[in-house]
Amino acid sequence: MTPAEEAIRAEIARRGPIPFADFMALALGHPGGGYYTAAAARPTRGGDFLTAPELHPVFGAALARQAEEAWERLGQPEPFTLLEYGAGAGTLALALLAGLRADASPLAGVLAYAPVELNAHRLAELRAGAGAADLPLLDPAALDAAPAAGIVVANEFLDALPAHVVEIHGGRPREVHVRTGCDGAFEEVPGELSGPAVAERLAALDAGGVELAEGQRLEVRPAVGAWAAEVGRRLAAGLVLVLDYGAPAAGLYGARRRAGTLMTYRGHVADGSSDAPYHDIGERDITAHVDTTALAAALAAAGLDLLGETSQAELLVGCGLEELLARRQAAVASVAEALELRSAVMRLLDPRHLGGFRAVLAGRGIAPDPPLRGLAFRTPGRR
């Protein structure tokens, strides 16, 4: 039995059935034995899934241009802090810095890095990488007392925050709890809503015109509200850029997704079956889509101005991905390197792959007009 499973069993023995969100929080974040606290590198080719920063540094180089534009619009404040949530080993920050340097941007010389990362192994790698690249590090908690000008980035971070699973039974929302059955196996049982935050999210869906069907299963993630409030406290002026898989509420909870979006990953194999979270606990990623309507509301409630939502592909094209491709292609040293670059760009733009991710932009002190370059290619008719 893994340490995460042991901790979950102890928690159920103590409290009785626990909300799925508590199960997910322990499976992913149990100190030392959770999926995201263990030594193994997760979002890499050798891991369980591949994120855009780990796919190719051209992703960070494109985001560098968005950071540079935000910095220019704010009057080039010094220092300019990159506050990154779910920073991993700092791969995105280092690629962004390298992109700024390749563009000869003066922002490279005033960038400071405040990484938020649960995993001590990744943090040690990040510190070594930042040191080698001459990137000054800041303690993100220090920003609570002294908010900074900068850019906040969260790439595939919010989807890892605990999701509460709700099912509609007899016209009523019931929250999925997890217990151990007679044979010791985990089983799901519907129960009362675990708290007012879940009830409030459901009320917000109702107020937004989302109709939930009998038998429907869905996830809500009140933790996004607390995260947005923290970002609101830490950012004196600047840009918030959230990149993740998800959709506005109308699509996320609509007729096509009556079974919810909970998914697990292990060894690059996705498994959305209902019992998947209960296997290989602490060794398997558990995730659910991000509700970008709820995210936008949380950012607005935190006092940030919403600048827009677009797809990752549109964002990257706006940031000059094609020009970056051409420039890098001219400088590749081998056919293998050229192919790796081209295939990465294809995956980043493919709407069925990373290009279909959502990008939500908010800010403080940045006017919505003219739109930031990352929002310049938004498909007409979409938010």
Ligand SMILES: C[S@@+](CC[C@H](N)C(=O)[O-])C[C@H]1O[C@@H](n2cnc3c(N)ncnc32)[C@H](O)[C@@H]1O
């Ligand atoms: C899917 S990975 C994405 C990593 C990186 N942003 C990337 O795109 O490659 C999620 C990251 O968030 C971190 N993480 C998850 N929950 C966290 C939490 N509550 N606080 C800080 N970091 C967290 C994980 O350890 C992991 O590094």
